[in-house]
Amino acid sequence: MDLDLVAVPSCSSCPIRHRAVCARCDNDELERLNDIKFYxxxxxxQTIAMRGDALDSVASVVSGxxxxxxxxxxxxxxxxxxxxxxDFIGRPGRETLQYNVTAVSDVTLCCFQRKPFEILLxxxxxxxxxxxxxxxxxxxxxxxxxxxxxxxTAREKIASLLMLIAKRTMHPDGKVMGDITRIELPISRETMxxxxxxxxxxxxxxxxxxxxxxVIDLDGNRVVRIPDLEGLLFESGDDGDGGTxx
Amino acid sequence: MDLDLVAVPSCSSCPIRHRAVCARCDNDELERLNDIKFYxxxxxxQTIAMRGDALDSVASVVSGxxxxxxxxxxxxxxxxxxxxxxDFIGRPGRETLQYNVTAVSDVTLCCFQRKPFEILLxxxxxxxxxxxxxxxxxxxxxxxxxxxxxxxTAREKIASLLMLIAKRTMHPDGKVMGDITRIELPISRETMxxxxxxxxxxxxxxxxxxxxxxVIDLDGNRVVRIPDLEGLLFESGDDGDGGTxx
DNA sequence: ACCTTTCCTTGATGCAGATCAAAGGGCCTG
DNA sequence: CAGGCCCTTTGATCTGCATCAAGGAAAGGT
Numbered sequence: 001m002d003l004d005l006v007a008v009p010s011c012s013s014c015p016i017r018h019r020a021v022c023a024r025c026d027n028d029e030l031e032r033l034n035d036i037k038f039y040x041x042x043x044x045x046q047t048i049a050m051r052g053d054a055l056d057s058v059a060s061v062v063s064g065x066x067x068x069x070x071x072x073x074x075x076x077x078x079x080x081x082x083x084x085x086x087d088f089i090g091r092p093g094r095e096t097l098q099y100n101v102t103a104v105s106d107v108t109l110c111c112f113q114r115k116p117f118e119i120l121l122x123x124x125x126x127x128x129x130x131x132x133x134x135x136x137x138x139x140x141x142x143x144x145x146x147x148x149x150x151x152x153t154a155r156e157k158i159a160s161l162l163m164l165i166a167k168r169t170m171h172p173d174g175k176v177m178g179d180i181t182r183i184e185l186p187i188s189r190e191t192m193x194x195x196x197x198x199x200x201x202x203x204x205x206x207x208x209x210x211x212x213x214x215v216i217d218l219d220g221n222r223v224v225r226i227p228d229l230e231g232l233l234f235e236s237g238d239d240g241d242g243g244t245x246x
Numbered sequence: 247m248d249l250d251l252v253a254v255p256s257c258s259s260c261p262i263r264h265r266a267v268c269a270r271c272d273n274d275e276l277e278r279l280n281d282i283k284f285y286x287x288x289x290x291x292q293t294i295a296m297r298g299d300a301l302d303s304v305a306s307v308v309s310g311x312x313x314x315x316x317x318x319x320x321x322x323x324x325x326x327x328x329x330x331x332x333d334f335i336g337r338p339g340r341e342t343l344q345y346n347v348t349a350v351s352d353v354t355l356c357c358f359q360r361k362p363f364e365i366l367l368x369x370x371x372x373x374x375x376x377x378x379x380x381x382x383x384x385x386x387x388x389x390x391x392x393x394x395x396x397x398x399t400a401r402e403k404i405a406s407l408l409m410l411i412a413k414r415t416m417h418p419d420g421k422v423m424g425d426i427t428r429i430e431l432p433i434s435r436e437t438m439x440x441x442x443x444x445x446x447x448x449x450x451x452x453x454x455x456x457x458x459x460x461v462i463d464l465d466g467n468r469v470v471r472i473p474d475l476e477g478l479l480f481e482s483g484d485d486g487d488g489g490t491x492x
Numbered sequence: 493a494c495c496t497t498t499c500c501t502t503g504a505t506g507c508a509g510a511t512c513a514a515a516g517g518g519c520c521t522g
Numbered sequence: 523c524a525g526g527c528c529c530t531t532t533g534a535t536c537t538g539c540a541t542c543a544a545g546g547a548a549a550g551g552t
Contacts, residue, residue, distance in 0.1 A: 068389070098386060125371060136339075136381055149392055151318060197396030
């Protein structure tokens with residue numbers, strides 16, 4: 001991780017204040033985190049870190065979208081995580097990074113040196129508590145994703161991804177807004193393919209298929225309108241009850 | 247979860263004492279856990295709990311093997327976790343279970359009522375700390391499995407599974423033993439298929455293929471001999487460096 | 493405005509793994 | 523030891539997605 005250190009706004013006005021690893025902190029605790037934090041920014045497409053790199057810092061995503069991926073020698077790539085604002089990068093207690101981290105849009109991170117952060121983790125239960133909660137959420141999401149990768153059809157995979165993005169973007173905290181819903185895809189077709197265990201061509205064809213069947217509406221290739229959210233849920237093969245999915 | 251309550255041995259002689267959620271506890275803390283624990287046993291094949299069930303208890307696996315799985319309405323099944331001794335079942339703070347839990351061998355669990363456990367979690371940092379560590383380990387394992395499910399061929403999947411089982415069974419803690427290695431498969435072809443995102447027929451065919459190519463040797467259908475571990479590793483598509491994989 | 497680059501879509505073809513079908517083994521019980 | 527039951531293997535066929543190949547469309551540079 002290297003690049004522009006940017007001006008650091010105060011935690012109190014931070015957009016991810018109530019969702020990130022610091023969510024449960026009181027003002028004094030926040031102050032301690034504030035003392036050791038620093039911001040870094042990356043531009044779209046930039047590599048943030050690579051598998052095997054020394055894990056000197058951990059960070060929260062403040063804005064933008066990043067991905068975690070594993071790559072096989074012959075080039076096959078599987079995304080193993082989608083990092084949206086408030087998500088946490090890095091693992092306390094681990095020396096090297098397990099995954100490639102890539103900025104898919106412009107990204108700003110709120111970083112902490114790993115060692116000092118590990119000390120805070122011991123001293124501020126609110127942080128450890130929140131980190132545990134976030135880790136368990138990610139574990140559930142990863143397991144839901146295993147079902148998708150192992151057993152869902154291409155169409156179900158695309159519908160599931162759209163539902164996931166819809167949930168994350170539409171209700172920052174609560175319920176669905178409008179009826180004819182508009183979501184903006186934060187990732188390219190290629191990233192989707194690597195996320196879903198598909199090829200870029202299949203992703204494209206499934207979008208076309210869903211559009212022809214009236215399940216979705218495309219507006220350019222980064223904006224999707226969903227006239228019938230229930231219909232999309234049906235296509236996703238999920239029962240809708242449990243699903244955390246990021 | 248229901249069944250035989252069994253006699254409860256003391257924590258000090260517990261086989262998973264130093265690996266489970268209680269690993270970091272001192273004697274006083276262990277005493278508090280001991281006060282609220284109770285054992286349950288299940289026989290091979292038995293359902294331990296179902297997705298949607300009220301999550302009244304959490305538990306550690308003391309002995310035996312269990313699986314976590316997600317099932318789609320039409321019957322498609324994906325295993326999302328393999329639970330071996332010391333692994334933790336259930337999630338503090340969650341009201342209902344997300345996965346079916348099944349005993350694949352005879353299983354004994356060390357259970358805690360969820361609510362009292364949540365209180366202990368707040369009061370004993372050592373438990374929360376260990377639980378976080380375990381959750382992060384499982385998250386890494388789940389992500390490695392995502393690469394397998396999304397991008398590996400059937401042959402690579404089988405080879406990866408055999409490597410995984412080999413690692414877990416051959417060196418309980420350390421290094422590989424013999425040269426011509428014998429491993430016993432703890433799970434049926436069907437369970438393997440559900441683990442790997444394949445059908446039972448494909449699993450069978452890949453076993454035959456690997457045998458014909460001299461990569462493995464079958465002795466009955468639950469015992470595999472591996473003349474050349476390096477060869478199997480090569481077939482698995484892994485680079486061998488990082489891989490946690492359960 | 494034109495060229496280049498990058499991303500996306502569409503079409504033609506191929507193949508890995510699914511599906512459908514049937515035939516061995518073990519192992520139990522009567 | 524005959525008859526079931528379950529698990530596994532093997533064969534034949536099908537199909538969903540990958541692969542190979544070629545255009546289109548948006549974005550950035552000159």
